Amino acid sequence: xxxxxxxxxxxxxxxxxxxxxxxxxFHMRGMAMTRIEVFTDAAFAFAVTMLVISIDQIPxxxxxxxxxxxxxxxxxxxxxxMVFIWHNHSVWSRRFGLEDSKTVFLSVALVITVLVYxxxxxxxxxxxxxxxxxxxxxxxxxxxxxxxxRLLFYYFAAGFLIICLLFIAMxxxxxxxxxxxxxxxxxxxxxxxNIKIRTVMAGVCVLAFIAPALVPDSWVPFTGTxxxxxxxxxAWTEKTRYQQWQQMNLGS
Numbered sequence: 001x002x003x004x005x006x007x008x009x010x011x012x013x014x015x016x017x018x019x020x021x022x023x024x025x026f027h028m029r030g031m032a033m034t035r036i037e038v039f040t041d042a043a044f045a046f047a048v049t050m051l052v053i054s055i056d057q058i059p060x061x062x063x064x065x066x067x068x069x070x071x072x073x074x075x076x077x078x079x080x081x082m083v084f085i086w087h088n089h090s091v092w093s094r095r096f097g098l099e100d101s102k103t104v105f106l107s108v109a110l111v112i113t114v115l116v117y118x119x120x121x122x123x124x125x126x127x128x129x130x131x132x133x134x135x136x137x138x139x140x141x142x143x144x145x146x147x148x149x150r151l152l153f154y155y156f157a158a159g160f161l162i163i164c165l166l167f168i169a170m171x172x173x174x175x176x177x178x179x180x181x182x183x184x185x186x187x188x189x190x191x192x193x194n195i196k197i198r199t200v201m202a203g204v205c206v207l208a209f210i211a212p213a214l215v216p217d218s219w220v221p222f223t224g225t226x227x228x229x230x231x232x233x234x235a236w237t238e239k240t241r242y243q244q245w246q247q248m249n250l251g252s
Contacts, residue, residue: 030097
């Protein structure tokens with residue numbers, strides 16, 4: 001742990017760690033929900049309600065039902081993104097069970113970012129489906145020129161980048177507390193792997209942020225496909241780290 005960082009955390013006992021359930025080779029030290037985790041869960045639930053297809057309009061006919069149903073694909077992907085972020089925070093909480101001041105700060109920062117990120121997220125997915133369906137699937141938002149589209153892409157990339165950086169900070173915080181948490185060597189390696197994965201994702205966000213400014217107007221919509229790089233790069237990172245772990249074990 002860095003000398004300048006002072007964290008008052010009661011070290012766990014080996015007996016406690018040994019009786020914790022194990023998931024994916026990791027002892028879940030935080031199975032009992034902390035107050036900050038409950039708060040974060042409630043905030044994510046509120047964020048999902050903000051994605052409701054139409055909060056002030058109830059369909060009164062089949063044509064109206066069909067019209068509202070055209071927003072479902074964007075709604076589903078937006079909720080899926082929220083669930084992905086929530087699940088990542090849930091896994092982190094269950095693995096480490098932290099509730100110190102830095103954990104509270106990072107979790108609240110994540111909640112604030114998500115509540116702001118929810119708007120460009122919905123605009124991005126509605127715009128994407130409207131674009132690929134040539135307008136059949138509508139968008140509730142108006143983009144009048146390419147400058148506004150670029151601004152939306154900057155907003156989305158910045159929000160996603162901040163979320164990645166917050167998860168990096170959370171895993172680094174847990175790693176700094178490896179002694180108090182009695183992290184095993186394999187758990188330390190998994191934590192380092194999670195940091196590398198989020199760093200890869202952050203790198204993609206930086207590329208997605210820069211790209212709209214470097215291409216002609218007609219190419220701006222295609223820069224959103226940069227996010228598709230996340231899946232193969234994350235898969236490659238996980239595979240590489242697993243192979244390195246296997247080699248380390250064979251060498252020992």
